Amino acid sequence: MKISKLKKMTDELGDWRKTHFTIDLKPENVDQEVKIGGWVQRTRDLGGLRFIILQDKFGIIQITAKKGIVSDEVFEKAKIEPQASIAITGKVKIFKKAPNGVEIIPSEIKILNRAPEQLPIDMTGKTMSELDTRLNNRPLDLRLPRNQAIFRIQDQMLISIRKVLNEKRFTEIITPKIIGSATEGGTELFPIMYFDKDAYLSQSAQLYKEQMTIPFENVFELAPCYRAEKSFTSRHICEIYVLDIEMAFSDMNDVMRMQENILHSVTTDIKINCEEDLKLLKIYDKFEVPEIPFKKYKYEEILDMLESKAGISIEFGEDISTEAYRKLGKILPGYYWVTNWPTEAKPFYILPCSDNPKISESFDLQKGWLELASGGTRVHDKKLLIKRLKAQGLNPKSFESHLNAFDFGMPPHAGLGFGIARYLLILTGAEQIKETVLYPRTPDRLTP
């Protein structure tokens, strides 16, 4: 990286502290002295007049330094390079052409940290750098207003999800991510050396959240889980942040309703509170609060639909391929449920239907072609659970501790797992799941 030839001076922060964020400054603050901080988005030098566009976590504001009006030191410092970190003390003035209607006349500029002339990412917004370059320089990449907007939307999403679940008196649980054995019997596990024992990274909070219905009834967790899957697609990552929900005295219909309420609250809150972010992403006009309840299609209805409308024939029991989902997404572009999957296609803990044990009380939540959530009514009877384990070729002895919990008056229960980054992909119109995760982990990406 080339080092700027400008003198690399910096100032101390000292007892200078921000009084406002950029978006807080309005015409009613006129003539107030304020302290704002952030970094230089760009500058303009018209000879006797210099402008800094200062960006912070929420937006931008113009700093106007006119020779003779501001001190010589301030005027000199107003020539600072983009992405340097700065602190401004100044007066608010009306400036009708600015988005928030004001600008700042600086009385002090502190240069807190410098940036080199050449940056690894184009920060002017003219061209979008390669995704790999962006991810290799993620903190800078995330300063692009578009990327800030994506994660401001994530923030609102997380707040809204918790708001709904707290109101419904769910208990937040924190379950271990280091596990002693393969929970779901899968092979896609990352092995850990745990002192002198073999252990694994948790693939899902499934068994723990089921157990936690025993003391706490309705529970949720927002936490990472891990899949050692060598998938290189736009929607797969190896470290996945998941909303896990489990509800006692409930079946799959209760869980589906709860999830619909969550998505309805999240999108309503985003539409109201993230208007500027949606506009920045150019999706405000088409951003919709979906109508609930979502349409439900049985797995077998989906097979018929694929056959008749897309010419794709899938045999009962088989999974729906990505190609088929892509076509399905064109027929059903909105949110919808695919319910009652073949029992053999679902994990051992999913309850077979009592009137036809070949199909199960299970569901996936789809948005067009993309799967967002998966869940169902669980088996709560110990004998049936052992039978289901065996039917799936698993050894009940490996699940001894989990099976014991079914002796403690395990209530009937149901739940789901919901991928946060995939949902953020839908909400923001991003192209790649790697864009909706701060530091994604894929088979070939372990740093930064």
Added chain:
Amino acid sequence: MKISKLKKMTDELGDWRKTHFTIDLKPENVDQEVKIGGWVQRTRDLGGLRFIILQDKFGIIQITAKKGIVSDEVFEKAKIEPQASIAITGKVKIFKKAPNGVEIIPSEIKILNRAPEQLPIDMTGKTMSELDTRLNNRPLDLRLPRNQAIFRIQDQMLISIRKVLNEKRFTEIITPKIIGSATEGGTELFPIMYFDKDAYLSQSAQLYKEQMTIPFENVFELAPCYRAEKSFTSRHICEIYVLDIEMAFSDMNDVMRMQENILHSVTTDIKINCEEDLKLLKIYDKFEVPEIPFKKYKYEEILDMLESKAGISIEFGEDISTEAYRKLGKILPGYYWVTNWPTEAKPFYILPCSDNPKISESFDLQKGWLELASGGTRVHDKKLLIKRLKAQGLNPKSFESHLNAFDFGMPPHAGLGFGIARYLLILTGAEQIKETVLYPRTPDRLTP
């Protein structure tokens, strides 16, 4: 486990759904038909009169079945074994002796799942089972009202922490727990096999949260971190849930004030909203909302205090031993800060004081003898950071990607890490950190 000799009949949940939790039922609900569910805490059989104490996630209520008044089926079912999962439909009646002033006359009892006669844990509350037995049967153990109370308090704690941080417009970040190299250069790391690469479980979100001040300024994360420490104490575990905070344009004093505000809000909310839980834990009267700000003692003042008041002599630069902390906890039983630690005793990212680089802008938060949090002002200048890395015997090349971030106009920043389970220990008066974690991980505990 012995299987009960009683007929193991169960009912289907069907479309029965709860209308209330036990604590929602008040005298004003008299004569209403309600549906409540949970499990049998205990029963009493007086011949023609049978009682069930039904417990749910929030409390208990008495179900009264009098022969001739209730149906024969209901009367028969009222003889159900403890810990069975049940659903009751019934009418609310005034019962002045009950804690909430009401009881339920059942019109229907559904037995949803059974429990064996012999349970691995004493659920009568008379004696406390061994901790290992309790942890081996954790879902049942957590049904003990005392344990439910501990995690209801945790729930309030997490809600209050997030409330403060959301109000202050911190951005919630989700950082990777799989890392490609040893972040802090420590040896206490769990190795992972990441496809064909060596990786580790994250010891702390430190480097990522510092980087995230670049786009988001003030950030926080609530997430697990991992320490492969062979400690067998009442306060150490290997999987630790931590609140990480990092604040831009701030120094350690801002972070300490923020943490004081958080603890003040958490304890105020618990005192108001968890009154019954504190009473159940027999700590309501002594539960205090601590006065803020907490007292601050410099590391050197603490050494003097230990010397003069406890006869313990520690040389400048040395750590404070557990024994010394135990004595200190008797001298200073409340919350207090220990600030300005020797620079060499703190990690490379902690800022040395400008007037005396042998001491640093660092702090620990103590409650009596127990350390709850640790933090400080960070180095934000790249050259100084490289110098500090070298001084601590670390290779700057291993931190290349992190160091690059310091070219992106890294703002001055400060932060802390705060252990959730240790704080819950303090809040609830539990004896052991293993009691304040749902499924603790220690060197010898990997399941359940």
